[in-house]
Amino acid sequence: MKNTIINDIITNRGSDRKMEKVIAVSTNKGGVLKTSITTNLAGVLAREGKKVLIIDTDNQGNAAITFGKNPDNYEVTLYDVLLDGIHPNKAIQNLYENIDILPSNDDMGFFEFDVVSQLNKYNDPLNLLKIAIDLIKENYDVIIIDCPPNLGLVLGNVLKVSNEVVIPFQPEVYSMRSLQKILKQISDFKVQHNPSLKVSGVIGTLVDGRSSLHSQILQECRRFCFEKDITMFETIIPKSVRFANAVAYEKLPAILVENRTNNLINAYYDLYEEVFNRWPEKTEA
Numbered sequence: 001m002k003n004t005i006i007n008d009i010i011t012n013r014g015s016d017r018k019m020e021k022v023i024a025v026s027t028n029k030g031g032v033l034k035t036s037i038t039t040n041l042a043g044v045l046a047r048e049g050k051k052v053l054i055i056d057t058d059n060q061g062n063a064a065i066t067f068g069k070n071p072d073n074y075e076v077t078l079y080d081v082l083l084d085g086i087h088p089n090k091a092i093q094n095l096y097e098n099i100d101i102l103p104s105n106d107d108m109g110f111f112e113f114d115v116v117s118q119l120n121k122y123n124d125p126l127n128l129l130k131i132a133i134d135l136i137k138e139n140y141d142v143i144i145i146d147c148p149p150n151l152g153l154v155l156g157n158v159l160k161v162s163n164e165v166v167i168p169f170q171p172e173v174y175s176m177r178s179l180q181k182i183l184k185q186i187s188d189f190k191v192q193h194n195p196s197l198k199v200s201g202v203i204g205t206l207v208d209g210r211s212s213l214h215s216q217i218l219q220e221c222r223r224f225c226f227e228k229d230i231t232m233f234e235t236i237i238p239k240s241v242r243f244a245n246a247v248a249y250e251k252l253p254a255i256l257v258e259n260r261t262n263n264l265i266n267a268y269y270d271l272y273e274e275v276f277n278r279w280p281e282k283t284e285a
């Protein structure tokens with residue numbers, strides 16, 4: 001028994017383990033459910049008893065808004081942590097049982113300019129987020145990073161510290177082209193800056209089950225991912241007005257409002273299974 005416990009600690013398999021997993025939800029497009037996936041996955045994890053930190057790196061602050069908070073009211077944010085070396089605990093706020101946030105607001109829009117214009121002060125500009133996360137990661141089972149839709153120094157910091165990236169893919173006419181670009185960029189980044197970075201998987205989002213164009217593009221995406229040896233999750237997130245409404249009226253991600261009799265909620269549980277159950281196999285490889 002004792003050996004099992006020790007073994008669990010060593011192999012990181014206990015029920016109250018600290019997983020120290022950092023997962024980014026990122027792609028080069030807006031409005032494709034990055035924030036929804038971040039907050040709903042956090043909701044599933046929290047319900048499963050995991051302690052989660054959401055790091056919002058997008059200056060729109062939508063992750064906090066999803067929980068009914070106004071990001072403009074946060075006096076200390078990720079910007080202050082990254083630029084002024086403020087301890088992350090001074091910025092972290094609790095959103096819900098088991099869910100904390102390291103929030104961003106408009107200030108984050110100046111991050112890249114402020115770092116690049118003072119490179120004498122920030123001589124390791126890609127590592128600013130990693131330094132901050134190292135200070136607090138022991139406190140969480142999982143850290144999920146919500147990303148802005150553009151590539152740049154913010155995303156560079158995110159990819160530098162992440163173990164895995166979940167890539168939302170909305171099946172529209174030009175989507176394959178931009179997916180190929182982001183995958184190439186992640187692959188180049190991995191080679192140069194973070195060899196252990198993995199694409200967790202590509203997830204179809206805002207899928208209209210009645211649209212033959214959507215199913216055609218999803219099929220094309222599955223084929224492409226298969227050929228490139230990239231995971232495309234079985235799960236898709238359907239387009240649903242009700243999901244958008246949960247955020248607007250309940251001030252919570254849908255997963256924390258609705259129960260599991262709802263097919264859409266099940267989609268986030270399925271995604272959770274796909275993302276997190278693959279982890280041991282991937283990280284030990």
Ligand code: ADP
Nearest residue numbers: 030031032033034035036238239240241243244
């Ligand atoms: P991103 O972070 O990639 O910009 P969001 O997660 O903010 O995208 O989602 C974009 C919009 O879609 C938001 O207004 C959100 O409320 C809405 N939304 C979320 N889930 C769904 C869904 N399943 N179907 C339709 N709209 C959704």
Ligand code: MG
Nearest residue numbers: 034035058062
């Ligand atoms: Mg967003």
